[in-house]
Amino acid sequence: MAAPKSFINLVQQLSILPGVGEKTAERYAYSLLEREYEEIEELSKALLEFKKNIKNCSICGCLTDNETCDICEDKSRDTSTICIVEDSKNVFFIEKTKKYNGLYHVLNGLISPMDGKNPEDLNISNLVNNRISDDIKEIIIALNPSIEGEVTSLYLQKVLEKHNVKVSRLSYGIPMGGDIEYLDPIMVSKAWDDRKVIS
Amino acid sequence: MAAPKSFINLVQQLSILPGVGEKTAERYAYSLLEREYEEIEELSKALLEFKKNIKNCSICGCLTDNETCDICEDKSRDTSTICIVEDSKNVFFIEKTKKYNGLYHVLNGLISPMDGKNPEDLNISNLVNNRISDDIKEIIIALNPSIEGEVTSLYLQKVLEKHNVKVSRLSYGIPMGGDIEYLDPIMVSKAWDDRKVIS
Numbered sequence: 001m002a003a004p005k006s007f008i009n010l011v012q013q014l015s016i017l018p019g020v021g022e023k024t025a026e027r028y029a030y031s032l033l034e035r036e037y038e039e040i041e042e043l044s045k046a047l048l049e050f051k052k053n054i055k056n057c058s059i060c061g062c063l064t065d066n067e068t069c070d071i072c073e074d075k076s077r078d079t080s081t082i083c084i085v086e087d088s089k090n091v092f093f094i095e096k097t098k099k100y101n102g103l104y105h106v107l108n109g110l111i112s113p114m115d116g117k118n119p120e121d122l123n124i125s126n127l128v129n130n131r132i133s134d135d136i137k138e139i140i141i142a143l144n145p146s147i148e149g150e151v152t153s154l155y156l157q158k159v160l161e162k163h164n165v166k167v168s169r170l171s172y173g174i175p176m177g178g179d180i181e182y183l184d185p186i187m188v189s190k191a192w193d194d195r196k197v198i199s
Numbered sequence: 200m201a202a203p204k205s206f207i208n209l210v211q212q213l214s215i216l217p218g219v220g221e222k223t224a225e226r227y228a229y230s231l232l233e234r235e236y237e238e239i240e241e242l243s244k245a246l247l248e249f250k251k252n253i254k255n256c257s258i259c260g261c262l263t264d265n266e267t268c269d270i271c272e273d274k275s276r277d278t279s280t281i282c283i284v285e286d287s288k289n290v291f292f293i294e295k296t297k298k299y300n301g302l303y304h305v306l307n308g309l310i311s312p313m314d315g316k317n318p319e320d321l322n323i324s325n326l327v328n329n330r331i332s333d334d335i336k337e338i339i340i341a342l343n344p345s346i347e348g349e350v351t352s353l354y355l356q357k358v359l360e361k362h363n364v365k366v367s368r369l370s371y372g373i374p375m376g377g378d379i380e381y382l383d384p385i386m387v388s389k390a391w392d393d394r395k396v397i398s
Contacts, residue, residue, distance in 0.1 A: 003291045004264040006245075006252040013245040016238060018230045030288065031217045032246070033253065033262075039215060040250040044243040046205075046212040047231070051239040053205040054232065063232075065203040089229065092202045 059131070061106035061123040063088040071095075071104060078102045080137040084127070084156060086110055086144060094142065102140075105131065110148035111155055117148075119155055132163050141169040145190070171196075258330070260305035260322040262287040270294075270303060277301045279336040283326070283355060285309055285343060293341065301339075304330065309347035310354055316347075318354055331362050340368040344389070370395075 002008065007029055014025035032040060056062065057069035064070070071077065071091070081102030085091055091104050107122045132139075141156055143149035153169060160167050172190035174180060180188060201207065206228055213224035231239060255261065256268035263269070270276065270290070280301030284290055290303050306321045331338075340355055342348035352368060359366050371389035373379060379387060 002294065003287070004253060004262055004268075006249045006264050007262060010245045010249040013242040016231075016234065016242065017227045019226075026288075027218075028216045029249065032215075032250065035215060035250075037250050040246050043212040043215065044246040046209045047239050047243040047246075050205045050209040050228065051231065051234075051236050054203060063203055063206060065205050069203075088202070089225075095201065 056106070056108065056123075059126075060104050061088075061108055061126070062091050062104055080135055081140065082127070082131065082136060082138075083140040083142050085142050086149070086152075090142065100140075102138075107143075107152070110143065110146075111152045112148045122152075124156070124159065128159055128163075132160070132165060134164075136165050138166045138168060141167065143169075145172055145187075255305070255307065255322075258325075259303050260287075260307055260325070261290050261303055279334055280339065281326070281330065281335060281337075282339040282341050284341050285348070285351075289341065299339075301337075306342075306351070309342065309345075310351045311347045321351075323355070323358065327358055327362075331359070331364060333363075335364050337365045337367060340366065342368075344371055344386075 003011075010029050010032075011022060011025040014020055014028050015022065017025075020028070053065045054063055055065075055067075057064045057067075057072055059068050059072040062069045062071065066073075078101050081100075082105050083094065083100060083102060084105045084107065085094070086107055086109065088106055088108075091106060094100055094104075105123070105127045107124065109117055109122050111117055111119055111122065139160060141153050143153055157167060171194045172187070173194055174183060174188070174191050183191075202210075209228050209231075210221060210224040213219055213227050214221065216224075219227070252264045253262055254264075254266075256263045256266075256271055258267050258271040261268045261270065265272075277300050280299075281304050282293065282299060282301055283304045283306065284293070285306055285308065287305055287307075290305060293299055293303075304322070304326045306323065308316055308321050310316055310318055310321065338359060340352050342352055356366060370393045371386070372393055373382060373387075373390050382390075
């Protein structure tokens with residue numbers, strides 16, 4: 001005799017979460033038993049609301065509950081700078097640093113021929129065709145320093161070359177708290193190239 | 200500027216799962232973005248159905264979608280044996296071994312004065328008052344060999360003494376694949392006491 005149907009069904013459904021196998025899903029299900037009905041209802045509602053409301057901003061591609069995102073709508077931001085990132089996660093993360101007050105452009109992916117991801121699969125044409133004007137003074141490329149990130153950076157650099165706009169990228173370097181002898185040689189050589197005169 | 204409301208709300212709601220912090224909840228939320236609306240709907244529904252339907256069997260205390268569980272309702276089972284376990288998880292696990300064809304009684308907890316769990320908080324009176332009759336030939340105590348498990352075992356032993364019924368417990372021993380020198384001494388001494396004559 002196995003567990004009740006509603007239990008087995010929930011375990012199966014919870015297994016769609018990344019890294020959640022049968023054991024973890026069962027642990028989740030047992031823990032939900034201890035919760036009030038209202039709490040489960042809230043979770044159930046949050047899932048539906050999330051899936052119903054969330055979309056990509058029609059300007060920058062970032063996640064938003066509206067047609068355009070709060071950042072694109074914010075008139076107090078510096079509209080002369082655009083920071084290009086891989087996904088919305090990066091936007092929310094950079095926002096936490098409070099370092100940057102410009103606009104973003106979310107590619108929603110990186111070029112990766114191995115995974116069948118070509119430039120036309122990314123949110124690039126909207127950037128080039130609709131967002132770059134004489135008002136834009138700088139484009140900051142803030143992609144991960146992976147192979148896919150480098151390839152995408154180079155591609156963007158080429159595409160943006162035709163436009164009269166300054167293009168920069170984040171500096172590569174030794175991460176704070178990192179130990180030089182444990183970094184991989186490519187990282188160190190990148191930090192070498194990006195070295196900064198200090199006196 | 201932070202993430203959209205529906206996103207933040209979902210992350211918050213997912214954090215009620217055990218061991219799920221903000222980072223993991225965010226990972227779950229991003230992964231749900233890639234899923235079809237129908238899949239999220241299924242998950243959302245499974246949560247509600249689970250919480251609505253699941254209850255404890257009025258006879259043995261095991262989780263069930265009905266008033267009484269499939270095991271208690273199964274006329275082909277041996278109704279002369281009752282196996283006492285801590286929770287429903289144990290029932291489903293023992294069922295997987297296909298070793299046992301009797302009935303169960305789920306305590307839904309163990310005696311633990313430290314956590315304010317006394318005998319009257321467990322599903323014991325229903326066992327003693329309603330389930331033990333002359334038809335019951337054996338009661339098998341299958342509790343974890345923890346301090347709480349031992350205390351509960353001893354308590355049950357005392358309560359069941361007054362009834363004319365054979366009471367047994369699972370044997371303690373070296374787990375298959377275990378290494379004697381890495382077991383704790385109490386475990387080894389228990390295995391010593393439960394040793395079996397083999398020739």
